Amino acid sequence: xxxxxxxxxxxxxxxxxxxxxxxxxxxxxxxxxxxxxxxxxxxxxxxxxxxxxxxxxxxxxxxxxxxxxxxxxxxxxxxxxxxxxxxxxxxxxxxxxxxxxxxxxxxxxxxxxxxxxxxxxxxxxxxxxxxxxxxxxxxxxxxxxxxxxxxxxxxxxxxxxxxxxxxxxxxxxxxxxxxxxxxxxxxxxxxxxxxxxxxxxxxxxxxxxxxxxxxxxxxxxxxxxxxxxxxxxxxxxxxxxxxxxxxxxxxxxxxxxxxxxxxxxxxxxxxxxxxxxxxxxxxxxxxxxxxxxxxxxxxxxxxxxxxxxxxxxxxxxxxxxxxxxxxxxxxxxxxxxxxxxxxxxxxxxxxxxxxxxxxxxxxxxxxxxxxxxxxxxxxxxxxxxxxxxxxxxxxxxxxxxxxxxxxxxxxxxxxxxxxxxxxxxxxxxxxxxxxxxxxxxxxxxxxxxxxxxxxxxxxxxxxxxxxxxxxxxxxxxxxxxxxxxxxxxxxxxxxxxxxxxxxxxxxxxxxxxxxxxxxxxxxxxxxxxxxxxxxxxxxxxxxxxxxxxxxxxxxxxxxxxxxxxxxxxxxxxxxxxxxxxxxxxxxxxxxxxxxxxxxxxxxxxxxxxxxxxxxxxxxxxxxxxxxxxxxxxxxxxxxxxxxxxxxxxxxxxxxxxxxxxxxxxxxxxxxxxxxxxxxxxxxxxxxxxxxxxxxxxxxxxxxxxxxxx
Numbered sequence: 001x002x003x004x005x006x007x008x009x010x011x012x013x014x015x016x017x018x019x020x021x022x023x024x025x026x027x028x029x030x031x032x033x034x035x036x037x038x039x040x041x042x043x044x045x046x047x048x049x050x051x052x053x054x055x056x057x058x059x060x061x062x063x064x065x066x067x068x069x070x071x072x073x074x075x076x077x078x079x080x081x082x083x084x085x086x087x088x089x090x091x092x093x094x095x096x097x098x099x100x101x102x103x104x105x106x107x108x109x110x111x112x113x114x115x116x117x118x119x120x121x122x123x124x125x126x127x128x129x130x131x132x133x134x135x136x137x138x139x140x141x142x143x144x145x146x147x148x149x150x151x152x153x154x155x156x157x158x159x160x161x162x163x164x165x166x167x168x169x170x171x172x173x174x175x176x177x178x179x180x181x182x183x184x185x186x187x188x189x190x191x192x193x194x195x196x197x198x199x200x201x202x203x204x205x206x207x208x209x210x211x212x213x214x215x216x217x218x219x220x221x222x223x224x225x226x227x228x229x230x231x232x233x234x235x236x237x238x239x240x241x242x243x244x245x246x247x248x249x250x251x252x253x254x255x256x257x258x259x260x261x262x263x264x265x266x267x268x269x270x271x272x273x274x275x276x277x278x279x280x281x282x283x284x285x286x287x288x289x290x291x292x293x294x295x296x297x298x299x300x301x302x303x304x305x306x307x308x309x310x311x312x313x314x315x316x317x318x319x320x321x322x323x324x325x326x327x328x329x330x331x332x333x334x335x336x337x338x339x340x341x342x343x344x345x346x347x348x349x350x351x352x353x354x355x356x357x358x359x360x361x362x363x364x365x366x367x368x369x370x371x372x373x374x375x376x377x378x379x380x381x382x383x384x385x386x387x388x389x390x391x392x393x394x395x396x397x398x399x400x401x402x403x404x405x406x407x408x409x410x411x412x413x414x415x416x417x418x419x420x421x422x423x424x425x426x427x428x429x430x431x432x433x434x435x436x437x438x439x440x441x442x443x444x445x446x447x448x449x450x451x452x453x454x455x456x457x458x459x460x461x462x463x464x465x466x467x468x469x470x471x472x473x474x475x476x477x478x479x480x481x482x483x484x485x486x487x488x489x490x491x492x493x494x495x496x497x498x499x500x501x502x503x504x505x506x507x508x509x510x511x512x513x514x515x516x517x518x519x520x521x522x523x524x525x526x527x528x529x530x531x532x533x534x535x536x537x538x539x540x541x542x543x544x545x546x547x548x549x550x551x552x553x554x555x556x557x558x559x560x561x562x563x564x565x566x567x568x569x570x571x572x573x574x575x576x577x578x579x580x581x582x583x584x585x586x587x588x589x590x591x592x593x594x595x596x597x598x599x600x601x602x603x604x605x606x607x608x609x610x611x612x613x614x615x616x617x618x619x620x621x622x623x624x625x626x627x628x629x630x631x632x633x634x635x636x637x638x639x640x641x642x643x644x645x646x647x648x649x650x651x652x653x654x655x656x657x658x659x660x661x662x663x664x665x666x667x668x669x670x671x672x673x674x675x676x677x678x679x680x681x682x683x684x685x686x687x688x689x690x691x692x693x694x695x696x697x698x699x700x701x702x703x704x705x706x707x708x709x
Contacts, residue, residue, distance in 0.1 A: 041298045042215050045109070046223050048290040049207045050230040052116060055287040056200050057234025058241070059123050059280035060088070061398075063193065065242025065390040068376050069273035073136060073250060074129075074186040075617065075625035078373070078609045082602030085372055087190045089598030091122075091197025096591055099202045108206040109294035115202045116288025122195025123281035129185035130274035136250045138268040154478035154503055154520075192277075199284075205587070214298040225409075232402040239394025241279065246271035246387040261511045264385040266536055267628050268485070268617075271386060343584055351660050352576040353585065356569070357592055359653035363430065364597035366646035367562070369605035370639070376609070377639050380630045381444055382548040383540035392552060400556045404563025412568055419575050422568035423661050427654040429565025434647040436558040437640065443551045444636040445544040448537065450487075450495045450629060451502070453614050457521050474521035475503040483618040485628040489538040490522035491531050497615070502533055512536075572657075608638050 063085070071081045099111075211223050249260055250270040262269050347353060378389045408425070411417065417425065447454040452470035455461060470482050480500035487495050488502055496502035496519075503520030516533045577585045610627065612634040617625035 041295070042211065042223070044290070045210060045214075045294055045298075046226065048287075048294070049112075049203075049211070050227050052112065052203055052207070052287045052291075053227050053231035054234040054237075055116070055280070055284045056119065056203060057231045058238040058283065059119070059196065059277075060200075061235035061238030061394075062242050062276045062280055063088075063126075064372060065239050065246070065375060065386075065393070066271075066273040066276065067372065068379060068386055069246065069250075069270050070186070070189060071376075071626050072268065073270045073273065074189075075619050076186055077624070077626065078376070078606035079603060080186070080606070082372070082604075082606030084186065084190045084193060085602040086599040087193045088197040088200075089594040091194040091199075092201050093197075093591065093594050093599075095198060096201050096205075096587065096594070099205060107296045108202075108210050109291040109296070111202045112206055113288045113291030115199045116284050116291070117199070119196050119199030120281045120284035120288070122192045122197075122199060123277050123284060125192030125195060126189050127274040127277035127281070128192075129188050130250070133185045135255060136270055138262055138270075154475070154480075154500055154505055205583070209583070214300060228405075229402070232398065232405070236394050236398045238280075239390045239398065241276045243387045243390035243394065245273060245276045246385070246390060248272035248275065250274075259511065261514070261535060263512065263536065264387055265383075266487075269386070343581055344588075347577065347581055347585055347588060350577060352657060352664075353573070355653055355657045355660060356573055356576070357589060359650045359657060360569070360589070361592055361596045362646055362653065363650035364593050365601045366643050366650065368597055369601040369646075370643040372602045373605055373609060373639065377635065378548075378551075380635060381632055382544055382551065383445070383448075384548065396552060396556055397559050400560040401563045404560040405566050407560075408564040408567035411564075412571060417568065419572060420658075420661055420665060422572045422575075423654070423658045426565040426569035426572060427651065427658055429561055429563075429568075430647065430651050430654060433558050433562035433565075434644055434651065436554055436561060437644055437647070439554055440551060440558075440640055441636065443547050443554065445540050445547055445632055447632045448495055448540060448629075449493065450497065450537075450615075451490075451521060452497060453629060454631075455494065470497060470501055472521065475501050478503060485615060485617050487537040488516060488533040489536055490519065490533040492522060493538055494522070495537040496521065496533065499533070504533065605639075605642060608642055609635065612638055 067081055067085065070076075070084065071078060207227070208224060211227070212220050215223050247264060248271055249255070249257060250272055252272050264271070374393065375386065375389045378384050378392070379386060384392075408429070411425065412422065415421070449455045451457050452472065456469065457472040457474055471480070478500050480498065484498045484500075486498040488499050488504075489495055490502065499507070499516050499519070502516070502522055504516035504522075505518035505520070507514055507516045509515055512535060514535045519531060519533050522531045522533050573585070573589065574582060609630075612631045613627035613629070614631050615627070615629040617628045619625045
C-alpha cells in the first residue's frame with residue numbers, strides 16, 4: 001500500500017496517466033473480494049462450531065444432572081453409575097489419536113458433521129431403555145396404593161392376611177422377575193454414552209484448528225474465545241433442562257399421575273430423565289447439518305500466506321513447500337512414523353510439561369469426581385430434590401465458573417503476565433480454592449432420625465448394626481421385612497423404614513394422602529402411647545436449610561476461584577513446548593486426562609460413596625439395589641475429603657512446576673515478564689516459545705470444567 005500511495009502521489013504531481021495504477025486498483029479490488037469471501041466463510045464456520053459446542057456441552061451436563069435418576073431407575077450402585085459416566089471418556093479415547101493425527105488431512109467440516117450424527121445417535125440410545133423395560137416400580141405397601149384390598153400394615157396374625165391377594169401379588173412379582181432377570185438395560189445407557197464420546201472427539205481438535213488456519217491471525221483468539229463462551233452457556237441450559245425433567249414423573253404420559261404415591265422429595269422418585277436426552281439428540285442433529293455444506297478449505301488471509309508462523313499442521317506433517325501442495329495420499333506412513341517417536345521423546349523430555357501434566361491429571365481426578373456426584377451430595381446431605389439441585393448448579397455454579405475463566409484471561413492480558421506469573425496465578429487459584437473447600441466440612445447436616453437405622457426406637461443414638469436394630473419390642477408382633485424401604489414420618493418427627501416396622505395397625509386414605517393410625521412404635525420419648533404417621537420421610541433438621549445456604553455461597557466462591565487459574569495454566573502449557581509440537585502435546589494432554597482422570601475418577605468416587613450407605617434398596621428379583629439412605633457425616637468426610645486430598649497433591653506438583661521455571665529462567669526473562677513481555681520456559685527456546693503462543697488461547701479439556709464444577 002505504501003508503493004501504491006507513492007505512485008498515486010507521483011501520478012497527481014506529474015499529471016500523467018500510469019497504467020500501473022490501474023492494475024494496482026484491480027489487484028486491490030480482487031484482494032478485497034477474497035478477504036470478504038474468507039471472512040464470510042470463517043464466520044459461518046464459527047457460528048456452526050459455536051452451536052455444536054453448545055450442543056455437546058448441553059448433553060454432557062444433562063448426563064451429570066441425571067446421575068441419581070439413572071441410579072434409581074436401574075437400581076444400580078454409585079460405582080456402576082461411575083462406570084457409565086466414564087464410558088464417554090472411553091469412547092473419546094478410542095479414536096482421539098487417529099482424529100488428532102490424521103483428521104487434518106481429510107474434509108474437516110464433514111468429519112465434524114459425522115461426529116454430530118454419531119453423538120446424537122448415542123444420545124438417543126441412552127433414552128431407549130425407557131421404552132422397553134416397562135413401568136417404574138417403587139417399594140410401597142399395598143394399602144398406600146389404590147387397592148381394593150384392605151391390608152393391615154402390621155400383620156399380627158396370619159388369618160388377617162388375604163392369602164389370595166398376596167399370592168396374586170407375589171405371582172405378578174415372580175412373572176416380572178423372569179422378564180427383568182435377563183435384562184440389564186443400563187448397558188444401553190453405557191453404550192450410548194460411549195457413542196457420545198466417539199462422536200464428540202473430532203469437534204474440538206478439528207474445529208479449533210480450522211479456525212486457527214483460516215482466520216486472520218489477530219482475530220483467531222477472539223473467535224476461539226467466542227466458541228468457548230458459547231460452550232459455557234451449554235451446561236447452564238443442560239442443568240436447567242435436568243431440573244425441569246426431574247419434576248416430571250418418569251412414566252409421564254403412560255400412567256395416571258394421581259395414582260403415584262411418591263413425591264419428588266422421596267428418595268425413590270425418578271424424574272423423566274429420558275425426555276432430556278431426546279431433546280439433546282435433536283439439537284445435536286440440527287447442529288451437524290451446516291458442516292455438510294461447508295468447504296474443505298477456505299481462502300487464507302494475506303497475512304497467513306507468507307507467514308513463517310503458518311498452521312502447525314503444515315509444520316508437523318509437511319516438510320517443504322512442494323510437499324504442502326501435493327495431496328496427502330502421496331505421503332508415506334513410514335515418514336510420519338519417523339516424526340512420531342522423536343516428537344514423543346522431545347515432549348516427555350520437557351520437565352515443565354511432565355510436571356504440569358501430572359498436576360492436571362490429579363486435579364482433574366479431584367474435580368471430575370466432585371462434580372459427578374455433586375447433585376447426589378446435595379440431595380443426600382441437605383435433603384434437596386433433584387430438580388432444585390440441578391436448578392441451583394445450572395443457575396449459580398456454572399456462571400461462576402464462566403466468570404472465573406474470563407477473569408483469568410483478563411488478568412493475563414491486562415497485566416501482561418508471563419510464564420512465571422501464569423504459574424503463580426494458577427498455583428494461587430488452586431491453593432485458595434481448595435482452602436475454601438476445607439470450610440465445607442463444617443457446613444453439613446446431621447443424619448435424619450430414622451428409627452432402627454440412625455436412632456433407636458427410644459430416641460437414643462444408635463451404635464449397633466441396623467439390621468438387628470430394625471426390630472424392637474414395639475413391632476415384635478408384626479411380620480415385617482427388613483429389606484423394604486417404604487418410609488413414613490411419625491408425628492414425633494422420626495422417620496420409620498416402613499409402616500409395618502412402625503407397628504401401625506390401621507390406615508386411612510390412599511396414595512399420597514394415606515394416614516396410618518395406632519402405630520405402636522410412634523410416640524414421644526416420654527410417652528409410649530400409639531399415634532399416627534404419614535407417607536414419606538420426615539424433613540431434615542431446622543438448621544439444614546441454613547447450612548445449605550452457606551454451602552451454596554462457599555461453593556460458588558470456590559468454583560470461581562478454581563476457574564481463575566484455568567487460562568493461566570493453559571497458557572503455561574502452550575508456552576513451554578515448541579510450536580510445531582503444540583497439537584501433538586495437546587493431544588497427549590487430553591489423552592492423559594481422559595485415561596487417568598475422566599475414566600477412573602467417577603468409579604472410585606462411586607465406590608467410596610457406596611461405603612457410606614446405611615440402607616440399601618432391594619430388587620424385585622432379589623439382590624441389592626440402589627442406596628436409599630446415606631450416613632450424612634460419613635458421606636461428607638468421604639466426598640469432601642477425597643476431593644481435598646487429591647487437590648492438595650496436585651498443588652505439590654504445581655509448586656514443582658514453579659520451582660523448575662524459576663530454576664530455568666534467567667534474570668532477563670523475569671525482567672521481560674515484569675515489563676509485560678512474554679516469559680519463556682527457558683532461554684534456549686525463547687524464540688520457539690514466543691512464536692504464535694497467544695493464537696491458540698483455547699482449552700483442549702478446559703471446556704469440560706464448566707460441567708465439572
